[in-house]
Amino acid sequence: MKNISVNFFLIALLMSIFNCKSQTVIIWGQKNPNLPENFLSSGQYYYKDVNNYLDNFTGIWEYVSGNEKFQIILTKVIKYHVIVNSFFNHNFYEDGIRIQYKKYVYNNLVFESPSYNYPNFRTEDGQKLEGFFTDYGRLTRTVYYPKGAGGGVLKQGGEYFHPSCTIELQPLTLSSPPKIKFTLDIGETVGEYRNPAYSGMPTFSIPNDVVMTKVP
DSSP, X not given: OHHHHHXXXXXXXXXXXXXXXXXXXXXXXXXXXXXXXXXXXXXXXXXXXXXXXXXXXXXXXXXXXXXXXXXXXXXXXXXEXXXXXXXXXXXXXXXXXXXXXXXXXXXXXXXXXXXXSSOOEEEXXXXXXXXXXXXXXXXXXXXXXXXXXXXOEEETTOOOBOOEEEXXXXXXXXXXXXXXXXXXEOTTOOGGGGOGGGTTSOSOSSOOSEEEEEOO
């Protein structure tokens, strides 16, 4: 039984090594020549953080306003296997950043967003991180079809807002810790985001367009 277990481990290890060597490394934001038309669906390509740009962003960053504190936790994810069996038919590997956020009042944790294992942020230059954010605390409302289309409920209870997010490194100084600029944007999206039911409500439940400081 012990020999079977050892053999199984060796086979799994060899398969893992073979899998690592079978990927062709490519880099976000660079010209990667001779890529086949279907490279994103072949399972043979790996967007690797060769220059360790993602390391510039990892850690805990916070913004404090009065008795309220907003934190984001940025974690690097290595060689995540992206598989999307839909219209896009994606099958590739990538390094990226996953995000989680927390809200405090008088240093008491009042909200903590879920933490996922997949990355949803990328960078091409090590200075700007771009991806998508979920505002879990944003008050949602039921969305209805227009009366001209027959009326009725389109989305019961609405859904979370999913704005695009940009995180930019700020110039370093000798007198202060590293800083980033945190920005959310829903652009000119129509539909639920522009629903009259949201009139008079804040766009997001968290701070936006703020400079955040890295926590030691």
